[in-house]
Amino acid sequence: MQLSPPVHFEKLHSLLRSTACRRFPAVTGHIHAYLLKSGIFQSPPFPSSLFNAYTKSDLHHDARNLFGEITHPDVFLYSSLLAAHARSNSPSSFLPIFRRMISVHLLLPDDFILSTLVNACARFPSIRLGRQAHAYTVVSPFYDDDVIKSSLVDMYSKCGLVNDARMVFNSIELKNFVCWTAMVSGYAASGRLSEALELFWRMPERSVFVWTVLISSLVHSGSHFDALKLFVEMLREGIDINDAFVLSAVVGAAADMALLVLGRQLHCLSISLGYESNIMLGNAFVDMYAKCSDIASSRMTFDKILMTKCVVSWTTMIVGEAQHGRAQESLVLFNRMVSSGVRPNEVTFVGLIYACSHMGFVQKGRELFKSMLRDYGIEPSLQHYTCLLDLLGRSGNLSEAANLIRVMPCEPDEAAWAAFLSACNKHGDIKLGVHVADELLKLRPQFSSTYILLSNTFALAGMWSSMANVRKLMDTMGIKKQAGYSWIDVGRESCLFRAGEVPCHMRANILGLLKELMKEMKKRGYVPDTSSVLHDLEEDEKEIQLFTHSERLAVAFGLLKSASGSAIRVVKNLRVCGDCHTVMKLISSISGREIVVRDANRFHHFEFGRCSCGDFW
DNA sequence: CTAGGGTTAG
Structure with a gap:
């Protein structure tokens, strides 16, 4: 069928703009060949939209070849070029590209390329470049353009200059969702939560975007409970939560609070909403299960990720296995990751060295540390040095x-x-x-x-x-040490135990059981370590004090409440001390149960009188 | 062809 020329042009152009070219990169190549054959390749906007399609599907080689053949570059082409450089993090090229466009090709910047330029400076937070870009916009005919101002608000926010962002924000005549969100996000990111919230509630209407900004920054700053409250508030306002971004933020809150039940509910919800193959949510669930001590479900979710696993998926699983004391598995995963062609990043190495540290693989850890820079060009950061310090220190070096x-x-x-x-x-x-x-x-x-x-x-x-x-x-100085506590889930019951406080309704049962266990442990050679107890008490009083350690109370509760043979999971515990470690090993062998204790973000699996960390903790 | 959100460590 022969299409009349204008329709023909339009169809091809919209095809190039569609996601089809991104999802099936070969389509771009076919259109390219067709345009060459029909002799309309050089007619605008084709050279530029082809170039744009190539760069967006990361076909940089094709893009470069194409660039050389274009006889009349336009602003659109430069805009795509700039965006491509911004994606590949080469900020030093932004202004040269921009200047070449003006002085060599005598093209005047339009509103599109100006906001692309500002956006590029925001991606690589550079305030020096950002201010220069701002200067360009104010002397251009688009000094009052609201879209450009929105990107300026975002740029100043990302650079941490919230007050500058606010000045631009105030100057916007007709404020839409985008600039409100950028401004709220700026306050949230720089820790000015009260201002973020104030602005948030002043918004005429709140989109999923801005709810996500606040929920995720609350999760990030450790206010998990407030984050969940905000999520509930959002549901009450009738906002549609069919959105992968907001869901993953809430899954993060469930992970950090070790709320396995909530995490499972969110998993079911996202499957029913059709996100089963969403890579970002998949990663969030792998992490959530691992942090909720359910490493088996974590691994199952990881294996089920249908899309190509990305560096975050692999890293999450490596860290998850390491946190559960399965360092060997982490190293196997690392090899599989590399051979499947995924490049590790700096976080991957934190996880790997951490895994070695957990199990005392000193030499392997040193090798990995060296290999970072040598094989992958990743400069070790303070965190990597801290991991290495931890590895050397724990192993006695x-x-x-x-x-x-x-x-x-x-x-x-x-x-x-x-x-x-x-x-x-x-x-x-x-x-x-x-x-x-x-x-x-x-x-x-x-x-x-x-x-x-x-x-x-x-x-x-x-x-x-x-x-x-x-x-x-x-x-x-008003510094308080946080009191110890342990939190256990048994079936549908959750219980929090504070150190030194035995809940009345369970008092007799729990203390009785602990006394019983103490007798058995002593038979097996356990010498109670009372060094952490007030030293002016009688010896047997000190031993009773040991019963009120929160993790002991929690495990006793688990033994009393759960079916025999099932594992006991203390899902959150402030610290596993040396004596606790000994006690848990003994209780696991006496009761014939697996006991899992989450100590900060590290898990100890006690079974048959042994611990998964091989005592290198 | 331009502006706002997310997942891995600590």
């Missing part, structure tokens, strides 16, 4: 760790010092520990975490007066 913390190219933060100090504590090098603690106090007296670290070290060293001084300092 204290002098190597001490050397590393001195020579590493980045300034150690609290986490790095904490890794080193806990290694000193673990391996009994109290002198080194106290020395480091002193250094730390001089270095960062302004951080509250310093005092908690110090107090622990002094306690271990038996330097009670120094410890008392640190405690006094903590009091005057």
Whole structure:
């Protein structure tokens, strides 16, 4: 069938703009060949829309070849070129491209390319480039264009200059969803949550976008409960939650709070909404199951990801296996990932070194650290150094760790010092520990975490007066140590135990069971470690104090409430101490049950008197 | 062909 020329043009052009070219990159090539054959290749807008289609499906080689053949470049072409450079993170080329367009091809910037330019500066937050781009827009005929202003609001927000963003925002005549969202997002991202919320409630109408911004930033800042409340509020307002972005933010909240029941409900919901093959949600669920201690479901969800697994999917699973003490599995996954052609990123290596650290694979960890830069061109960051410090410290290579913390190219933060100090504590090098603690106090007296670290070290060293001084300092500075608690799910029941508090209705049963277990444990050679208990009590009183450790209460509750033979999962626990570790191993062998304890984001699987971490924790 | 959201670590 012969189409009349105008329709013909239009059809091909809209085909190039459609997602068909992105999903089936060969289509672009066919259209290219057809245009060449029919001699209309050089007629606008084809050269530019072809170029755009190539770059959007990452066919950069074809795009470059095409670029050389174009006789009359237009602004559209430059706009696509700029967007392509922004996607590949080469910010230094933005302004040269822009200037070449003006001075070599004598083209005047239009509104499209100006917002593309501003957007490019926002992607790679660069305030210097961003301000130059802003300058270009104000001297252009589009100085009052609302779309450009929206992208400026976004650019200043992403650069962290919220006040500048607000000034541009205020100057927008007709504010639409987009600029409101960009502004709220700016406040949320820079931690100014109250301003974000104030603006949010002032919006004439709230779209899914802006709800997502707030929910995810609440999850990110650790206010999980507020995030869930906001999600409920959103449902009440009748906003359609058939949206992968908002769902994954809520799944993240469920993961961090270890709310397995909610997580499962969200999983069912997203399958019924047709997101079964959505890669982003798939990744979120793999993570959620792992963090809720259900590693089997996590792995099943991972295996079921229908699309090509991306670096995030692999990394999530590697970290998940590592968190559950299955470092060997993490390393196998890493090999499978590399051989399937997916490039690891910096997070992948955090997970891998962490896995080695968990299981004491010292040499393997060192090798992976070296391979980062050598084989993948990833510059190790402070976090990688902290992982390596942790690995060396845990395995007793204290002098190597001490050397590393001195020579590493980045300034150690609290986490790095904490890794080193806990290694000193673990391996009994109290002198080194106290020395480091002193250094730390001089270095960062302004951080509250310093005092908690110090107090622990002094306690271990038996330097009670120094410890008392640190405690006094903590009091005057208003620093509180969070009380220990454990949280367990049994069937449909959830229960939270605070350290030292035994709930009345279970008191007799739980304490009875713990006394029973203590007798059995002692028969097997357990010597209660009462060093963490107030030292002016009688010995048997100290032992009873041990019963009120929250994780012991939770496990006793689990033993009483669940069917015999089933695993007991303490889904959240503030800290697994050395004595707890011994006790859990014993209880697992006495009761013949698997006990899973989540300690921060690390899991201990106790079974047959052993722990999955191989005691390298 | 231009502007706003998300998943992995700590």
